[in-house]
Amino acid sequence: MSDPLLQRGEEIELGFGPRHPAIRGVLRLSLRVDGDRIVDCCPVIGHVHRGVEKLFELQPHADNLAHTDRLDFGAAAAVNLAYAGAVEKLLGIVVPARARYLRTILAELQRIASHLLWLGTHAADLGAMPPFFAALGERDGVLELCERYLEDYFESDVESEAGQDAGERLRLEGIRLGGLSHDPPAGWVERCREFVESFPAKLDGCAGPLTENRLWKKRTVGLGVLSPEAAVDLGVTGPALRASGVAWDLRKALPYEAYGEVDFDVPVGRNGDTYDRYLVRVEEMRQANRIVAQCLDRLPDGPVLAEPSAFEAKVEDETYHGIEGPRGEIGFYLVGDGTANPYRCHLRAPSFAHLQALPELCRGELVGDLVALIGTLDVALEEADR
Amino acid sequence: MEGAAEDPLAVALREELGEAIESARTLGGDLTLQVRREAIAEVCAALKEKHGFTYLVDLCGVDFPGREPRFEVVYHVCSPAANRRVRLKVAAGEGEAAAVPSVAGVWRAANWTEREVWDLYGVRFDGHPDLTRILLWEGFDGHPLRKDFPVEGIDTGAAAATAKAGGSGGGEA
Numbered sequence: 029m030s031d032p033l034l035q036r037g038e039e040i041e042l043g044f045g046p047r048h049p050a051i052r053g054v055l056r057l058s059l060r061v062d063g064d065r066i067v068d069c070c071p072v073i074g075h076v077h078r079g080v081e082k083l084f085e086l087q088p089h090a091d092n093l094a095h096t097d098r099l100d101f102g103a104a105a106a107v108n109l110a111y112a113g114a115v116e117k118l119l120g121i122v123v124p125a126r127a128r129y130l131r132t133i134l135a136e137l138q139r140i141a142s143h144l145l146w147l148g149t150h151a152a153d154l155g156a157m158p159p160f161f162a163a164l165g166e167r168d169g170v171l172e173l174c175e176r177y178l179e180d181y182f183e184s185d186v187e188s189e190a191g192q193d194a195g196e197r198l199r200l201e202g203i204r205l206g207g208l209s210h211d212p213p214a215g216w217v218e219r220c221r222e223f224v225e226s227f228p229a230k231l232d233g234c235a236g237p238l239t240e241n242r243l244w245k246k247r248t249v250g251l252g253v254l255s256p257e258a259a260v261d262l263g264v265t266g267p268a269l270r271a272s273g274v275a276w277d278l279r280k281a282l283p284y285e286a287y288g289e290v291d292f293d294v295p296v297g298r299n300g301d302t303y304d305r306y307l308v309r310v311e312e313m314r315q316a317n318r319i320v321a322q323c324l325d326r327l328p329d330g331p332v333l334a335e336p337s338a339f340e341a342k343v344e345d346e347t348y349h350g351i352e353g354p355r356g357e358i359g360f361y362l363v364g365d366g367t368a369n370p371y372r373c374h375l376r377a378p379s380f381a382h383l384q385a386l387p388e389l390c391r392g393e394l395v396g397d398l399v400a401l402i403g404t405l406d407v408a409l410e411e412a413d414r
Numbered sequence: 415m416e417g418a419a420e421d422p423l424a425v426a427l428r429e430e431l432g433e434a435i436e437s438a439r440t441l442g443g444d445l446t447l448q449v450r451r452e453a454i455a456e457v458c459a460a461l462k463e464k465h466g467f468t469y470l471v472d473l474c475g476v477d478f479p480g481r482e483p484r485f486e487v488v489y490h491v492c493s494p495a496a497n498r499r500v501r502l503k504v505a506a507g508e509g510e511a512a513a514v515p516s517v518a519g520v521w522r523a524a525n526w527t528e529r530e531v532w533d534l535y536g537v538r539f540d541g542h543p544d545l546t547r548i549l550l551w552e553g554f555d556g557h558p559l560r561k562d563f564p565v566e567g568i569d570t571g572a573a574a575a576t577a578k579a580g581g582s583g584g585g586e587a
Contacts, residue, residue, distance in 0.1 A: 074549040079558055081534075082565060117442060239522060260468050260494070263523030276494045277471075347442025348490050348501065350471065359472055361488065376472040376490075384526045 050399035053409025084373035097199040106353040114360035127207030142354035206334030243392035252389035263381035266356030272300030379412035436543035455515040475535040483507035513538035534559040
């Protein structure tokens with residue numbers, strides 16, 4: 029084939045970013061292209077590096093929870109949960125059953141919110157605007173539900189120390205070491221149940237127009253294929269790994285919170301292409317909804333916060349705790365030195381590994397598909413750059 | 415600790431690699447192997463090829479200014495088939511002479527993570543395909559996650575350069 033646009037026989041350098049409407053964050057790609065064909069791609073990251081890991085070393089574990097909110101704007105509660113889980117493991121804090129169930133509910137609601145944001149923006153990147161409005165509208169419903177969880181608490185307790193940092197749309201601030209800041213307000217569980225019942229139909233409204241859409245399939249099927257071996261080798265996790273056919277999900281493999289006590293399926297793709305990554309994420313939202321429903325049905329009574337005395341422990345030990353975030357494995361490696369602060373705190377960010385895998389997806393694809401390839405990996409730059 | 419010494423994986427690795435494994439303990443629920451620095455790539459290759467540890471979860475550095483050698487490089491590796499995670503550690507110093515053999519040839523995921531350790535701690539990796547800074551820029555002076563690096567930062571000259579160029583973002587340098 030000798031299409032002069034696709035094969036010119038000479039390579040040129042092409043810069044992409046650092047600011048581009050299709051990137052939710054700041055990322056520069058240094059591309060080598062031959063005509064419209066991408067020969068190689070070199071991601072340049074670090075534009076929003078804030079030295080978060082250094083900051084973690086300066087404050088006590090409990091205060092550091094506020095830093096974790098700022099690591100992923102789309103799924104702050106997931107990063108909260110990973111950090112809280114790591115500290116609880118390090119200090120030996122036992123979280124009450126009711127808090128474990130409520131945390132699972134919040135984590136799955138965040139997964140739905142994060143995947144809806146991804147779905148809407150990914151569709152918009154590819155030129156499909158109606159799903160953008162539908163998905164972001166539904167996401168708003170989820171965010172409002174999360175916000176309501178904290179609303180009463182916030183208003184009644186605004187002067188207290190806890191009240192000052194409670195309750196925002198994107199940063200939930202409800203997760204504490206040893207549990208949650210408070211019980212959900214009256215009526216919240218019913219409200220959440222209403223959401224759960226109506227969500228499958230709403231999701232059909234967002235994804236229905238895409239799944240069998242001829243244009244959508246033409247843009248995404250066979251694009252950016254990631255083999256299972258390459259995905260594991262590059263440290264790709266989450267839906268992007270499962271779309272390549274690897275059934276690895278930390279909620280099943282190493283259950284934390286209440287995941288060992290609920291029933292859900294792990295959707296797996298076959299081809300590892302952009303379309304399969306789309307299908308896996310859509311199905312994950314349905315499964316997340318199932319998990320929330322089961323947690324609401326079985327919600328135990330009791331306290332939502334462990335005895336405060338447990339937080340005083342000062343441990344000279346180290347631990348790694350990883351959870352299944354919406355984008356992939358979010359892990360914290362903590363080293364304690366016997367003081368109240370972490371001696372070292374390292375975040376294993378899924379987006380960091382996904383950006384490293386981006387060249388693998390891009391090679392041989394067209395420049396016009398680049399925004400689809402960035403979108404399909406679902407990266408958050410603030411998390412990758414730290 | 416006695417349990418860790420009898421761990422079948424630790425026993426098998428000791429048999430295969432002999433002196434490469436300096437000690438085996440259980441820390442934070444994970445088997446933790448202290449590995450001789452020169453042997454780390456060999457140990458990692460054996461873990462991947464013979465024991466199914468195909469997934470490098472994480473790789474990072476830790477600074478202990480009082481120790482000699484000063485740094486520690488920590489590897490978290492996982493075997494999805496066996497559903498098991500293991501932590502490896504090597505002691506590392508500064509400069510080329512104390513460089514750690516790169517494991518980027520074992521797992522491609524190690525490429526960027528080793529660059530990060532170089533960037534933030536100044537630990538060199540021997541045999542790395544492209545050991546450049548990743549979160550900071552080439553020419554940055556220092557390695558910020560070292561315990562003796564000032565928290566308030568250092569003057570990189572960027573603010574002064576912006577002010578000189580008439581930019582608005584610089585403020586007082």
